[in-house]
Amino acid sequence: MLPDVASALTHLEGSASGETYPADGLMGLDPADGRPLLARYDLERAGATLTREALAVRRTGGLWRWAELLPVRDPAHRLHLGEGSTPLLAGPRLGTELGVPGLLVKAEGLNPTGSFKARGMAAAVSRAAELGATGLVAPSAGNAGGALAAYGAAAGLPVTVVMPSDVPAVNREEALATGARVLLLDGLIDECGAVARRIAEATGAFDVSTLKEPYRVEGKKTMGLELAEDLGWTLPDAIVYPTGGGTGLVGMWKAFEELEALGLIGSERPRMASVQAEGCAPIVRAFETTGARTAERWEGAATRAGGLRVPAAVGDILILGPAAPERVSR
Numbered sequence: 561m562l563p564d565v566a567s568a569l570t571h572l573e574g575s576a577s578g579e580t581y582p583a584d585g586l587m588g589l590d591p592a593d594g595r596p597l598l599a600r601y602d603l604e605r606a607g608a609t610l611t612r613e614a615l616a617v618r619r620t621g622g623l624w625r626w627a628e629l630l631p632v633r634d635p636a637h638r639l640h641l642g643e644g645s646t647p648l649l650a651g652p653r654l655g656t657e658l659g660v661p662g663l664l665v666k667a668e669g670l671n672p673t674g675s676f677k678a679r680g681m682a683a684a685v686s687r688a689a690e691l692g693a694t695g696l697v698a699p700s701a702g703n704a705g706g707a708l709a710a711y712g713a714a715a716g717l718p719v720t721v722v723m724p725s726d727v728p729a730v731n732r733e734e735a736l737a738t739g740a741r742v743l744l745l746d747g748l749i750d751e752c753g754a755v756a757r758r759i760a761e762a763t764g765a766f767d768v769s770t771l772k773e774p775y776r777v778e779g780k781k782t783m784g785l786e787l788a789e790d791l792g793w794t795l796p797d798a799i800v801y802p803t804g805g806g807t808g809l810v811g812m813w814k815a816f817e818e819l820e821a822l823g824l825i826g827s828e829r830p831r832m833a834s835v836q837a838e839g840c841a842p843i844v845r846a847f848e849t850t851g852a853r854t855a856e857r858w859e860g861a862a863t864r865a866g867g868l869r870v871p872a873a874v875g876d877i878l879i880l881g882p883a884a885p886e887r888v889s890r
Contacts (some may be wrong), residue, residue: 565610565627566627566628567601567627567628567629567631567632567633568601568602568603568606568629568631568849569583569599569600569601569631569663570583570600571600572598573597573598573749574590574592574598575598575877575878576590576593576595576596576877577592577595578666579594581597581601583599584691585691586688586693586766587773587838588767588772589786592702592859595874596772596774596777596874596875597773597774597879598774598777598814599631599778601628601818603821603822605819606629607822610626610628612793614826615789616808617640621640622640622643622644622645623643623644623645623682623779623782624638624644624779625644626785629778629781629818629869630779631687631778631814632686633690633797635690636691637686637687638686639682639686639711639715640682641672641673641678641682641714642671642672642684642711643671643679644679644782644786645786646668646670646671646786647667647670647782647790648665648666648667648787649664649666649667650663650664650665651663651664651665655823663797664734664758665766666783666786668783672710673703673706673707673710674703674706674734675702675703675707676783677702677703677704678710678711679704679730679780679782679783680704680707680775680776680779680811681707681768681779681781682711682778682779683776683779684767684773684775684776684779685708685711685712685714685715685717686715687775687778688715688717688766688768688773688775689716689717693765693766694717694766695718695719695763695765696708696712696717696719696720696765696766696768697719697720697721697759697763697765697767697768698720698721698722698756698768699721699722699729699750699752699755699756700721700727700735700749700752701724701748701749701752701866702726702727702728702731702804702865702866702867702868703731703734703867705721705723705731705732705742706731706734706738708721709721709734709735709736709737709739709740710738712738712740713738713739713740718765718842719739719740719741719792720759720765721740721741721742721743722733722743722745722752722753722755722759723745723752724741724742724744724745724746724747724749724866724869725744725747725864727744728866731866732744743763748861748869748870748871749801749870749871750870752844753769753772754797756769757769769803769874770805770807770873770874770875771806771807771810771874771875771878772874777811777814778811780807780811780812781811781815782811782812782815783808783812784812784813784815784819785813785819787799788816788819788825793825795816795829795830797831798830798832798833799833800833800835800836801833801835802835802868803835803836803843803873804836804868804869804870805832805870805874805877806843806873806878806879809832810875812832813829814860826884826885834847834879836868837865838863839860839861839862839863839869840861840862840868840869840870840871841858842855842856842857842858842871842873842876843855843873846876847880852880853876853877853880855872855873855880857871857872858871859871
């Protein structure tokens with residue numbers, strides 16, 4: 561059953577500025593510098609109930625098993641469609657081919673909307689509804705639009721998704737099938753994001769673009785929480801992660817910091833590999849050629865992996881900065 565425990569959320573913090581803000585109002589980017597905001601928790605209070613023993617008896621509830629480290633205060637607002645608690649599957653043949661005999665694959669395709677995007681939208685939409693949002697809008701070049709549409713429908717909120725006109729039909733149709741209004745734009749996802757922002761300003765819909773609100777990353781960090789639990793409260797040697805906006809990388813690193821503060825894991829960390837398509841690799845280029853903390857926009861972005869066609873990632877400073885995980889480019 562879902563745990564009837566309280567969120568330990570205390571405030572929001574500017575990821576670059578360090579400024580603090582109250583957590584009980586709808587907020588987008590840090591007013592101080594336009595960078596992402598991160599949710600912070602009273603980890604001492606969370607640790608009183610979030611223990612290994614407690615997790616062992618929380619048999620159901622998916623990602624909401626970690627309620628103390630998620631932002632929704634009222635359990636009635638937790639939207640749960642079956643997301644989270646995906647298995648780690650052994651990949652012996654691929655591992656042998658790659659020279660990685662212990663290769664494990666986290667089966668995120670088993671989430672209710674077919675990808676890890678369900679995790680982020682479960683948290684973000686639940687919290688937005690709890691804080692009084694009356695509508696939702698976001699750009700999407702892949703699976704995020706369908707996930708937003710599904711969780712928006714579960715919350716009873718109207719959803720607008722802005723997509724590149726050449727987005728795969730299955731992504732467009734998934735969002736339409738679950739009741740979203742879909743707008744197609746001749747442009748890339750950052751250009752769709754600009755349209756989404758104007759829609760939010762004109763209509764009052766809340767913009768849940770990647771890392772432009774604080775809570776999608778909270779849902780995605782549950783991948784890291786689950787990895788630690790599934791591996792007996794140790795962490796893998798390395799995590800290889802396909803990177804568009806990079807929210808999952810940021811979220812998992814945040815999860816490991818919180819687990820260490822709770823005393824559930826030690827200080828060791830995995831190497832984090834950010835993998836991008838050759839036709840759209842702003843994070844890889846910034847790492848390999850400039851060593852910068854920010855990544856310049858990738859012009860002429862082109863890849864068949866629509867969800868990875870993100871020419872400018874708002875989370876670049878979190879992925880590339882000195883406090884970010886150890887850089888492994890390819």
